[in-house]
Amino acid sequence: MTENELRYNYFFDEWIIYAPKRQRRPDRKKDYCPFCKGSDEIGVNINEPIRLDNKFPSLSLEGFWSKEEDALHKSRSAYGKCEVLVYSAEHNKKFHELKVDEILTIFEKWIEATRQLTKYEKIKYILPFENFGQDVGASIVHPHGQIYAFSFVPHTIQNELKKIKEFIISEKTCVTCKYLDFEKKATSRIVFEDQFLIAVVPFSAQYAYDLYIYPKRCYGQLEESTKEELIAFAKLLPRLVKSLSKIFGKEVSYSLSLHQKVFNLSEFPNIYHMYFKLHTPQRNKQSLKILGAVESSLGVFINGTLPEEATKDYKKALKSLL
Ligand SMILES: [Zn+2]
Numbered sequence: 001m002t003e004n005e006l007r008y009n010y011f012f013d014e015w016i017i018y019a020p021k022r023q024r025r026p027d028r029k030k031d032y033c034p035f036c037k038g039s040d041e042i043g044v045n046i047n048e049p050i051r052l053d054n055k056f057p058s059l060s061l062e063g064f065w066s067k068e069e070d071a072l073h074k075s076r077s078a079y080g081k082c083e084v085l086v087y088s089a090e091h092n093k094k095f096h097e098l099k100v101d102e103i104l105t106i107f108e109k110w111i112e113a114t115r116q117l118t119k120y121e122k123i124k125y126i127l128p129f130e131n132f133g134q135d136v137g138a139s140i141v142h143p144h145g146q147i148y149a150f151s152f153v154p155h156t157i158q159n160e161l162k163k164i165k166e167f168i169i170s171e172k173t174c175v176t177c178k179y180l181d182f183e184k185k186a187t188s189r190i191v192f193e194d195q196f197l198i199a200v201v202p203f204s205a206q207y208a209y210d211l212y213i214y215p216k217r218c219y220g221q222l223e224e225s226t227k228e229e230l231i232a233f234a235k236l237l238p239r240l241v242k243s244l245s246k247i248f249g250k251e252v253s254y255s256l257s258l259h260q261k262v263f264n265l266s267e268f269p270n271i272y273h274m275y276f277k278l279h280t281p282q283r284n285k286q287s288l289k290i291l292g293a294v295e296s297s298l299g300v301f302i303n304g305t306l307p308e309e310a311t312k313d314y315k316k317a318l319k320s321l322l
């Protein structure tokens with residue numbers, strides 16, 4: 001049985017993951033890469049992205065228990081799964097340097113993982129993502145992403161679903177489609193648009209350069225994309241990542257995550273408009289956005305850059321990449 005556990009915060013209606021096992025991760029020898037050929041985890045050379053179990057996972061499929069001392073003190077095993085997806089055999093290759101075909105194979109693996117992990121009926125949410133750079137906690141340079149499978153609906157998604165449901169009840173339509181219709185007319189926050197995709201800086205972005213990339217068609221998971229949509233994502237995402245380096249004049253840390261519908265739950269409407277989220281904590285050339293009391297105590301973000309200005313920076317950067 002895992003020593004990791006989930007504890008419920010009644011006041012905020014959210015689960016926190018406690019992962020003391022991760023704290024005990026041994027320090028790696030300098031210059032040792034766990035994802036290079038000949039390492040403990042990889043062994044042989046790889047020709048395509050490979051899924052591996054995270055050696056020090058926060059979530060695990062070993063056993064399930066739950067405990068309720070009272071309504072305010074609920075805990076559970078940290079049931080779920082944490083995987084690593086090693087993109088390439090080449091240690092110094094970056095996501096934005098991969099070929100379209102290589103990125104399509106990464107998508108295939110994310111789709112495969114989503115399909116396999118949601119067969120466990122206790123799994124409710126899957127997050128495929130990549131953390132790149134020290135400022136978002138990535139300690140391994142070798143190109144890789146991760147896949148987390150959760151046995152609960154994360155707080156942010158829960159809130160999002162509540163609003164989606166309210167909108168469906170009152171307006172009988174997908175709120176994201178409605179929002180994108182407005183953005184298309186407004187144009188001032190659209191970074192990119194083609195036949196298949198649209199990339200928008202949110203009207204109310206928390207961080208200066210948050211960027212959401214949606215398919216124009218309304219569907220809930222990457223698996224439902226057509227070949228053309230997958231190719232469009234595979235071409236656009238690396239260019240957007242690259243545009244961050246252009247904007248700041250240096251390589252910056254970022255997270256790229258895939259938001260899909262929830263699984264194995266009947267109480268939520270099964271309408272969700274999937275998207276990728278690109279995020280960087282970098283707020284200007286010199287500094288990172290640090291969360292102070294207003295953000296960390298209240299969740300109220302103070303953003304020094306208007307989304308319309310960030311959009312202009314993205315567009316200029318994208319243009320210079322042509
Ligand atoms: Zn390596």
Ligand SMILES: [Zn+2]
Binds near residue numbers: 174178218
């Ligand atoms: Zn929609």
